[in-house]
Amino acid sequence: MHSILAVDDSASMRQMVSFTLKNAGFQVVEAVDGQDAYEKANQRDFNLVLTDQNMPRMDGISLTKKLRENPKFKATPILILTTESSDQMKQAGRAAGATGWLVKPFDPAKLVEVIGKVIR
Numbered sequence: 001m002h003s004i005l006a007v008d009d010s011a012s013m014r015q016m017v018s019f020t021l022k023n024a025g026f027q028v029v030e031a032v033d034g035q036d037a038y039e040k041a042n043q044r045d046f047n048l049v050l051t052d053q054n055m056p057r058m059d060g061i062s063l064t065k066k067l068r069e070n071p072k073f074k075a076t077p078i079l080i081l082t083t084e085s086s087d088q089m090k091q092a093g094r095a096a097g098a099t100g101w102l103v104k105p106f107d108p109a110k111l112v113e114v115i116g117k118v119i120r
Helices: 009-023 034-041 058-071 085-097 108-118
Strands: 001-009 028-033 048-051 080-081 099-104
Touching: 001 009, 001 034, 001 058, 009 028, 009 099, 028 034, 034 048, 034 058, 048 058, 058 080, 058 085, 080 108, 085 099, 099 108
Parallel strands: 001 028, 001 048, 048 080, 080 099
Antiparallel strands: none
């Protein structure tokens, strides 16, 4: 079973994402912000990281950069799921090493489809 680290500072968004992914057969670990995610990522392996951008303590782009510095996460797909949709933010995400950029609100079927395409 593939494991996904779902990161969002909104409890309701974490619940929606977690519900969607668990129903699709994924194991989901939730993190409340980038710092929490970084700590959890260092404790175990994940097949994919799905992160929000705007969060306290550490945002999604900073989390992506930090994870990419760790050889363990060099090839792990990292998707940023956010309300941000500007080209500038997307470029910053790509430069940080994000695999893809999804804009909220998300379509559950589309989210599962995209994850299915990038997960190992």
